[in-house]
Amino acid sequence: MKAFKYLSPKSVEEAIAFHGRHSETSRFIGGGTDVIVKLKEGWMEPDFLISLKKIKEMGELSKNNATGELSIGAMVTHATLEKSIMIQKEYPIIYDAVSNIGSLQVRNVGTIGGNLINAVPSADGAIPLIALDGVALLHGPDGERSASVKDLFIKPYKTILKPGEILKKITIPPQEPYTGSAYIKFGRRAAMELPLVGIGVLLTLDHARKICKKARICLGVAAPVPMRAFDAEKFLAGKEINEETLVKAGRIAADESKVRDSVRGKAWHRKEMIRVQVKRMGQKCLELIRNNN
Numbered sequence: 514m515k516a517f518k519y520l521s522p523k524s525v526e527e528a529i530a531f532h533g534r535h536s537e538t539s540r541f542i543g544g545g546t547d548v549i550v551k552l553k554e555g556w557m558e559p560d561f562l563i564s565l566k567k568i569k570e571m572g573e574l575s576k577n578n579a580t581g582e583l584s585i586g587a588m589v590t591h592a593t594l595e596k597s598i599m600i601q602k603e604y605p606i607i608y609d610a611v612s613n614i615g616s617l618q619v620r621n622v623g624t625i626g627g628n629l630i631n632a633v634p635s636a637d638g639a640i641p642l643i644a645l646d647g648v649a650l651l652h653g654p655d656g657e658r659s660a661s662v663k664d665l666f667i668k669p670y671k672t673i674l675k676p677g678e679i680l681k682k683i684t685i686p687p688q689e690p691y692t693g694s695a696y697i698k699f700g701r702r703a704a705m706e707l708p709l710v711g712i713g714v715l716l717t718l719d720h721a722r723k724i725c726k727k728a729r730i731c732l733g734v735a736a737p738v739p740m741r742a743f744d745a746e747k748f749l750a751g752k753e754i755n756e757e758t759l760v761k762a763g764r765i766a767a768d769e770s771k772v773r774d775s776v777r778g779k780a781w782h783r784k785e786m787i788r789v790q791v792k793r794m795g796q797k798c799l800e801l802i803r804n805n806n
């Protein structure tokens with residue numbers, strides 16, 4: 514592995530300034546679970562690694578009780594999210610996703626920001642944040658801007674981030690009453706393996722807990738980037754949620770997915786699992802709504 518200098522700025526501004534002085538030869542590092550692999554394999558050979566670990570605001574997880582907005586610093590680890598009682602109770606789709614990432618060791622250091630910016634089609638952390646209408650706050654040499662998490666990804670390993678830009682945090686708007694959400698990382702094994710497909714469903718029902726006010730159906734490893742199954746979402750909106758409508762939504766989602774064969778699985782298998790698991794995750798949402806509200 515090539516030698517490099519490790520820098521530990523204490524603010525976002527300092528990190529951006531460091532990067533500006535060495536833009537061609539420096540890389541940001543979060544928990545390092547992806548970066549270290551690339552360094553060891555020689556796929557990345559920076560002179561400077563700019564760690565984001567000491568930037569306090571980027572490690573904060575909080576909910577504004579007045580507005581209901583959730584704020585997740587980009588340096589919040591999967592383990593922090595997994596252990597948070599608030600996340601477990603109020604955002605089960607986040608808990609379902611992060612609690613199955615890698616191993617305990619990976620979750621202890623791997624961050625939600627690194628998971629998004631690494632931008633692989635199988636990023637487990639991306640699906641719940643898209644389903645929850647998450648917004649990413651970016652800060653770079655030209656100042657701050659925001660983008661919906663759904664729009665962060667251009668293609669595998671490529672996001673909309675410009676050189677020197679940092680993902681600071683993700684905000685989640687307040688959830689409406691009668692909302693349930695669930696995610697499944699579907700594969701041969703749950704742990705230490707990337708998913709064959711990742712399926713996240715979020716449903717908001719009306720006061721009578723029957724009619725769908727809002728549906729989000731989000732898929733990982735179903736296209737080059739994490740995707741929303743818009744046709745299936747549109748089909749459910751305004752309809753009564755029951756076995757029949759969920760089965761149909763699963764079929765529509767499978768049809769609009771852009772799955773392909775890979776070393777980990779065949780396209781037909783992925784499609785079939787989307788069809789089945791959209792229905793199951795929808796049923797899990799219904800159970801959560803009925804039990805919690």
Ligand SMILES: Cc1cc2nc3c(=O)[nH]c(=O)nc-3n(C[C@H](O)[C@H](O)[C@H](O)COP(=O)(O)OP(=O)(O)OC[C@H]3O[C@@H](n4cnc5c(N)ncnc54)[C@H](O)[C@@H]3O)c2cc1C
Nearest residue numbers: 541543544545546547548615623624626627628630637680
């Ligand atoms: C054994 C193993 C198992 C794994 N299992 C899974 C799994 O099951 N599911 C899954 O989704 N992933 C898995 N991963 C991948 C990885 O652990 C996650 O993607 C993790 O969340 C990456 O976060 P990190 O902080 O370690 O990122 P890093 O390695 O620090 O960074 C990843 C990339 O993002 C950039 N970056 C990091 N933070 C920021 C920021 N705030 N702003 C701008 N750029 C930034 C870095 O420059 C780098 O390009 C696994 C990895 C390993 C090694």
